[in-house]
Amino acid sequence: MAAPARRLCHIAFHVPAGQPLARDLQRLFGFQPLALREAGGWRQLALRSRHTVFLVNEGAGPGEPLYGLDPHHAVPSATNLCFEVADAGAAARALAARGCNVRVPPVSVRDAQGAATYTVISSPAGTLSLTLLELAGPCGPFLPGFKPVSSAASPGWVSHVDHLTLACIPGSSPTLVRWFHDCLGFQHLPLSPGEDPELGLEVPVKSGRGGLRLTALQTPLGSAVPTLVLAESLPGGVSGQDQVEQFLARHGGPGLQHVGLYTSNILEAAEGVAGAGGQFLNPPEAYYRQPGKEKQILAAGHEPSLLARQGILLDGDKGKFLLQVFTKSLFAEDTFFLELIQRQGATGFGQGNIRALWQSVQEEAARSQEA
Structure with missing residues (x-):
């Protein structure tokens, strides 16, 4: 490197x-x-x-x-x-x-x-x-x-950057993986067992048409560098209709799509942000009604109604859980956004949550076009 x-x-x-x-x-x-x-x-x-x-x-x-x-x-x-x-x-x-x-x-x-x-x-x-x-x-x-600059004490909703997600042109991930490895020392971080670094993790949407390809990279242990996630659209989707393609079009090319900010108490953080006027994406209405979702949330030690009130997603099993909530874009151009994330032993990014985010962005885009 x-x-x-x-x-x-x-x-x-x-x-x-x-x-x-x-x-x-x-x-x-x-x-x-x-x-x-x-x-x-x-x-x-x-x-x-x-x-x-x-x-x-x-x-x-x-x-x-x-x-x-x-x-x-x-x-x-x-x-x-x-x-x-x-x-x-x-x-x-x-x-x-x-x-x-x-x-x-x-x-x-x-x-x-x-x-x-x-x-x-x-x-x-x-x-x-x-x-x-x-x-x-x-x-x-x-x-x-x-x-x-002197300032008042911060409420401190978030502690550190958990990950950085780049929206990429389809097919460009292998080139980016090699570049970040050779230049800065990033290494492939499998998101699923036996994952091929050239293919990453494929997350199809429920319709089976399109979806996301995610490839995660990390630096060696001992460094304080967040995980870098490369996101690109899978072929087969409706052109221009997924959040990566929308980012590429509105942003004018690839770039940093969102930053995942870690919090030790996502419910408190989300309530603080919402109370100050921040807006989050709404998960699909059926998300919290999925078979086993309520049991899963309770197993993680949370109250389903409280998570649903703030639009917080939860994924995981075997005592390891991931909680996430996504803001609406910070810019009028509908590009960059923030994510609040809490990890209870989980190290990945939750395929169920990824699909829910996918659908949330699509529904938000549809509402914006109707307005």
Whole structure:
């Protein structure tokens, strides 16, 4: 591997001036301002919920925003993943030798908070870029070049990023798997016994036409990097009617479709988000009436009516369960969304929940077209 990733530092978004993402992250999801930089036409605000940091780059300057680049993308988007590496300069050279496009050669930043060096490379996933960051020591609450922002204590609905899901062009997963393995040290994480890394996990919809192909990747034990999930549409579905195809069309190509945020109490977190005005996708009406679903929920130690009230999905067996709930899009373009996830021993992503999410997105799209 050229530049093994040690941990995910932050996820960066690019939005036009006045777009409410930063406000919504605070008001709806309990994120709190961490550090701010205003320079060169950019307003860059880092927000945190425990170990999760989002960097909102607002505006468009004549140069590049610090620790990233301007993708000149047509719609608001999650455009950059920042990973810590041991040596940013060596990483840039090694990746360039592999043919990677080094968009920003190594840059050193130093202020009273500390020192850091970073480089930015293009990924094969559309406009998504990767920042590789080398820290020279403690850097204050965020990174050099940013001024700390004092704020009230966060409700702390979520603790850390559980996984990152990329919406991919059909057939592109094997290429992406090899790229993330060779460049950053990601390895195939089977989601089912005996899974072929070239094929991933196929999750057909109930009609038997179309569905999802999921391929999960993880870094070696000891690193603090979330699972990376590649999602692509299976052939046979109605063209343009599934959430991956809709993302590709509305986003203008592949990219980061959603971020799974871990919470130790999904019911409390969902109630907090909903109470602040956040909106979740509604599962199909029949989801909670499936044979055995009530028994399954009770076995996991939850009350079916409470989960149904917030639209929380539950999957698993043999004492290992997964709970998930999905927000509506954070952008008017109906692209990027967030997921709240709680794991009770489960390590996968729940095929039943995936099918329910699939149908929820379809029904939400149908309602939007009728409105």
